[in-house]
Amino acid sequence: SSVNQVLYQRVSEKVNKRESIAGLLGKYVRNTGIVAMIVFALSAAILPSFTALLLGEEWRITGHYIQFLLPWLLFVLLNTSINFLPDVFGRQRTYLFFEIAYVLLRLLSLWIGIKTGSMGDAVMLFSAVGAVVLLSEMIWFYRMVRTYEREIEVC
Numbered sequence: 001s002s003v004n005q006v007l008y009q010r011v012s013e014k015v016n017k018r019e020s021i022a023g024l025l026g027k028y029v030r031n032t033g034i035v036a037m038i039v040f041a042l043s044a045a046i047l048p049s050f051t052a053l054l055l056g057e058e059w060r061i062t063g064h065y066i067q068f069l070l071p072w073l074l075f076v077l078l079n080t081s082i083n084f085l086p087d088v089f090g091r092q093r094t095y096l097f098f099e100i101a102y103v104l105l106r107l108l109s110l111w112i113g114i115k116t117g118s119m120g121d122a123v124m125l126f127s128a129v130g131a132v133v134l135l136s137e138m139i140w141f142y143r144m145v146r147t148y149e150r151e152i153e154v155c
Contacts, residue, residue, distance in 0.1 A: 001081075003081065004080065004081050004084070007024075007025075007028060007081060007082070007084075008084040008088075010024060011024065011025065011084070011085070011088060012088055015088055015089075015148070018152050019152070020149060020152065021145060021148070021149075022145055022146075022149050025082060025145060028081065028082075029078060029081075029082065032077065032078060032081065033074075033078055036074055036077050036078065037074065040070050040073070040074050043066075043070065044067050044070050047063040047064070047066050047067050048060050048061075048063030048064050048067065049063070050063060051063030051066070064120070065119070065120070065123045068120070068123045068124045068127050069123060069126075069127045070127075071127055071128070071131045072126070072127035072128075072130035072131045072134070074131075075130065075131045075134035075135055075138070076130070076134065078134075078138065079134045079137055079138055082138070082141055083095075083137070083141075085141045085144055085145065086141075086144075089144050089148065091144065094140075095137075098133070098136070098137050098140070101133060102130070102133045102134075102137075105129045105133060106126055106129055106130055106133075108129075109122065109125035109126045109128075109129045110122050110125075110126055112125060113125050113126070
């Protein structure tokens, strides 16, 4: 997205100049997170009923499945806007391992759900695994930024 490109450019410029980026990233993630949580909470409250109203009562279960996916989608939104940080700090190799684990764990979660015969379990497990991996990535991103901030503080 254009916001992602602008954020990437601003962070890269600041890192090249050895300037602080914690405030910029923190403000962006915090503000995006607050707005997203409000929108997602409101969406979760109405999704099954809205889906049934829009598509018919037999589609209500689809609204529940979308509800199950909302935690993962929240982390997708937050993570994708800052997932350029490994590029900025030259940590692409480690990030590749995160992404491989992300794909494999989501496939495993779907397989488990299919084996148990429950679409709901598959969707919930997929969402939970995705959210946990993306949260882990975001913690890693935070630590990367914190390490950078300490390095420029010393200089």
